[in-house]
Amino acid sequence: MLTTPTFAIVGAGLAGAEAAAGLRAEGFDGRLVLLGEEAERPYDRPPLSKTYLRGEADRDSLYLFYAAHNIELYTSARVRSIDPPGRQLQLASGERISYQRLLLATGAAPRRLRRPGADLDGIYHLRNRRDADRLGAAVGRAARVVVVGTGWIGCEVAASVRQLGRDVTLVGPEAVPLARVLGPEIGCFYRDLHAEQGVRLALGTDIDAFRGDGRVEAVVTSDGRTLPCDLVLIGIGAIPRTELAEAAGIAGGDGVLVDEWLETIAPGVYAAGDVAAAWHPLLRTRLRVAHWANALHQGSVAARAMLGLPTRYERLPSFFSDQYDVSMEYSGLATASDRVVVRGDPATRQFVAFWVRHQHVVAGMNVNVRDVAEPIQALIRSGRDVDLARLADPDTPIRELADGDR
Numbered sequence: 001m002l003t004t005p006t007f008a009i010v011g012a013g014l015a016g017a018e019a020a021a022g023l024r025a026e027g028f029d030g031r032l033v034l035l036g037e038e039a040e041r042p043y044d045r046p047p048l049s050k051t052y053l054r055g056e057a058d059r060d061s062l063y064l065f066y067a068a069h070n071i072e073l074y075t076s077a078r079v080r081s082i083d084p085p086g087r088q089l090q091l092a093s094g095e096r097i098s099y100q101r102l103l104l105a106t107g108a109a110p111r112r113l114r115r116p117g118a119d120l121d122g123i124y125h126l127r128n129r130r131d132a133d134r135l136g137a138a139v140g141r142a143a144r145v146v147v148v149g150t151g152w153i154g155c156e157v158a159a160s161v162r163q164l165g166r167d168v169t170l171v172g173p174e175a176v177p178l179a180r181v182l183g184p185e186i187g188c189f190y191r192d193l194h195a196e197q198g199v200r201l202a203l204g205t206d207i208d209a210f211r212g213d214g215r216v217e218a219v220v221t222s223d224g225r226t227l228p229c230d231l232v233l234i235g236i237g238a239i240p241r242t243e244l245a246e247a248a249g250i251a252g253g254d255g256v257l258v259d260e261w262l263e264t265i266a267p268g269v270y271a272a273g274d275v276a277a278a279w280h281p282l283l284r285t286r287l288r289v290a291h292w293a294n295a296l297h298q299g300s301v302a303a304r305a306m307l308g309l310p311t312r313y314e315r316l317p318s319f320f321s322d323q324y325d326v327s328m329e330y331s332g333l334a335t336a337s338d339r340v341v342v343r344g345d346p347a348t349r350q351f352v353a354f355w356v357r358h359q360h361v362v363a364g365m366n367v368n369v370r371d372v373a374e375p376i377q378a379l380i381r382s383g384r385d386v387d388l389a390r391l392a393d394p395d396t397p398i399r400e401l402a403d404g405d406r
C-alpha cells in the first residue's frame with residue numbers, strides 16, 4: 001500500500017522537466033519520479049539545429065535544470081508499459097512503479113522516408129543530442145550536403161550547414177519552403193533567403209531513391225535529377241510517440257487525446273508537449289502543437305492539473321525559428337485561405353506578416369522585429385475587426401489595434 005503519493009512523469013524532455021519543476025513549485029511534497037530513456041538529464045532541443053550544430057554552443061548550455069527540487073530522475077530508463085486502471089508503470093528493466101498521477105510527455109520521433117537506399121550510411125535524422133553530435137561530426141567531414149524536407153528542421157539545418165561553408169541542396173515537394181505553415185507568399189521570403197545564401201533549391205519534387213555503395217553518394221529526385229552528396233539530412237516532420245498510450249488504449253489518431261485540463265480519458269493520466277493533442281477552448285478545435293513554447297507551458301499547466309488546481313491550457317500556438325540572421329516568432333493559427341497582410345518590406349528582412357480572416361487577425365509573424373509578439377497575440381485574442389490599411393501601417397502600434405477605440 002502506498003504511503004506518500006507518487007507522481008510519475010514519462011519523458012524527461014522540456015514538457016516533463018517543466019511539469020516536474022512546476023509540481024514542486026506548487027507545493028507537491030510527495031515522491032516525484034521523472035523517467036527518461038535518454039542517457040542524460042533534460043535539455044533544450046532548439047539549439048540542436050542551430051548554435052549547437054554549428055559548434056557555437058556547448059553541451060552544458062543545453063541543460064534545462066539541475067536535478068534539484070528532490071526529483072528522482074531516472075536516465076536511460078525506457079518505460080515499457082503503463083497500466084492506467086492499476087496505476088502502475090513498468091520500465092524496460094522490469095522495475096515497476098506505482099503512482100497516483102501520471103504524465104505522458106514522450107515527445108515525438110522523426111518521420112522516416114521509405115525509399116530505396118534509405119538505410120545507407122550517411123543518412124541522418126535529428127531529434128536528440130546524440131543525433132546532433134553525429135550529424136555535426138559528419139558535416140565536418142562532408143563537402144556536399146542534401147537536406148530533404150523544407151519544414152522548420154530542414155530549413156534550419158540547411159542554414160546552419162551552409163553557414164559552416166558546405167555546399168547545400170534543399171529538396172522538398174512544396175513549391176516554396178515552409179509553405180504548409182506560412183503559405184506561398186511568406187514561403188517565398190524563405191526561398192529567396194536560402195537562395196541568397198547560396199543554398200541550391202530543388203523544390204516541387206519528391207525523392208525517388210538514395211544511391212551509394214554502402215554509403216550515400218547521391219539523391220535521385222522524382223523529377224529526374226541526381227544530386228551527388230556525402231551526407232543527407234532527412235527532416236520531414238515528427239510523429240508523436242504514442243506507443244505507451246496506444247497499448248493502454250488511450251491514444252487517438254494523431255497524439256494522446258487530452259481535454260483542456262490536459263487529462264486523458266483515463267482518470268489521473270495526463271499528457272503534455274509534442275505528444276499531446278489537446279482540446280483548445282478558445283480556438284474550439286483539437287491541436288497538437290509540436291513547438292517549444294507549447295511544451296514549456298503545457299508542462300506547467302499539467303502540473304497544476306495533476307494537483308487539482310484550477311487551470312486550463314488556452315495559450316495561442318506560437319513558435320520561433322532562427323535561420324542565418326533572420327529570427328522570427330509566429331503566433332496563432334492560419335489556414336491557406338486566410339489573407340496575408342504585410343507591414344514593412346520583406347526585402348529589408350524586417351517585417352510583420354498578419355493572416356486575416358473575415359477582417360480579424362488569426363495569426364501574425366514578426367521577422368527581425370522585436371517586442372511585438374505580445375501585442376500580436378493580444379490582437380488575435382481580441383477578435384476585433386481591423387482596418388487593413390492600418391494593419392499594414394508600421395506607424396500604427398499593434399497594441400492600438402488590439403485595444404480598439406477605447
Ligand SMILES: Cc1cc2nc3c(=O)[nH]c(=O)nc-3n(C[C@H](O)[C@H](O)[C@H](O)COP(=O)(O)OP(=O)(O)OC[C@H]3O[C@@H](n4cnc5c(N)ncnc54)[C@H](O)[C@@H]3O)c2cc1C
Nearest residue numbers: 011013014015037045046079107273274290291292295319
Ligand atoms: C532539432 C530541433 C530544433 C527545434 N527548434 C525549435 C525552434 O526553433 N522553435 C520551436 O518552437 N520549437 C523547436 N523545436 C521543437 C521543440 O524542441 C519541441 O517542441 C520540444 O522539445 C517538445 O518537448 P517535449 O517534452 O514534448 O518532447 P521531447 O523534447 O521530445 O522529450 C520527450 C522525451 O521523452 C522520451 N521518451 C519517449 N518515450 C519514452 C519512454 N517510453 N520512456 C522514457 N522516455 C521516453 C524521449 O526520449 C525524450 O527524451 C525543435 C525540435 C528539434 C528536435
